[in-house]
Amino acid sequence: MTSLEKSGYLNIIKEWLSKQQHLPQNIHDKLLNRFLHSCRYSPEQAKTLIDLFYTLRSQAPEIFANRDPTSPELQSAFEHFDYIPMPKLGEANERIFIYRMNSSDVAKYDYVNSIKAFFILADIRMIVEETIPEGEIPIYDTSNFTLKHLSKVNLQVQKKFFFYSQEAHPINLKSIHVVNVPTFLDKCMQLMRPFMKPEVKKMIHTHVGKYTTLHEYIAPDLLPVEYGGTVGTVSDIKKWWMGKIMEHKDYLMDESRWAVDESKRTNDNYSRRTLGMEGSFRSLDID
Secondary structure, eight states: OOHHHHHHHHHHHHHHHTTOTTSOSOOOHHHHHHHHHHTTTOHHHHHHHHHHHHHHHHTOHHHHSOOOTTSHHHHHHHHHEEEEEOSSOOTTSEEEEEEEESOOOGGGOOHHHHHHHHHHHHHHHHHHOSSOOSEEEEEEEOTTOOHHHHTTOOHHHHHHHHHHHHHTOOOOBOOEEEESOOTTHHHHHHHHGGGSOHHHHTTEEEESSSSTTGGGTSOGGGSOGGGTOSSOOHHHHHHHHHHHHHHTHHHHHOGGGTOOOGGGOOTTSOOOOOTTOOSOSSOOOOO
16 A cells, blocks of 8 residues: 555544544544554544544543553553563564563552553554554563462453453454463463453463473564563663653643543444443454
């Protein structure tokens, strides 16, 4: 698709958005392009996704409100959790994402703020990355996760997290890898399975070690040093991303960019969806 064609679709979305007064009117162009890209440049699908993206966020203030990255709560979350998009894209234009706790101290584990911090990083990615990946491949390192951590998971927030992630987050998920799997993985899955779509369940690959079998799926030149790769260390990559988060602090905290005003929703707007509803909104991109 040419740049001119993409620009044309973006203008269609902007014109439509100007008539949706319940939605933010200053959405970043790069974010609008993400919506279009994840919907394969179908304007109608993108319109529905945009409406759902903001509507569901308004229903989950635990995750999407009070997002000052300099607050003590979020500083602690960023300190004890690593959310690291890899700097290099794969041959299929896919982006690898590392997710891990860097401490086994249960006292430092705040499930809700860890989710909030994750989406802060996700929102910054969408306006910082110059190239939109064709797919996402998250790697979850559970080496520091214990049964005590599992007991602190907030199931209501987890339900919202899974519903939003699968229905409204503008990415195309390719596969999911879990490394350093714990012996109690079955207990973890018992908590997650009720919230996971069948398509997502089929994407999960587990690995006993950090990267013994991971390299069968992901080339080392796409991974950090800690996972037998060559793109740099987790700490260095994380430092760069934390700088970007702080650089865009005002963007994150500007409620006019994120808030939905339901009083302005008209009968012509797309039907409202609520967190926890059953069914599928859009299909995932599955290889």
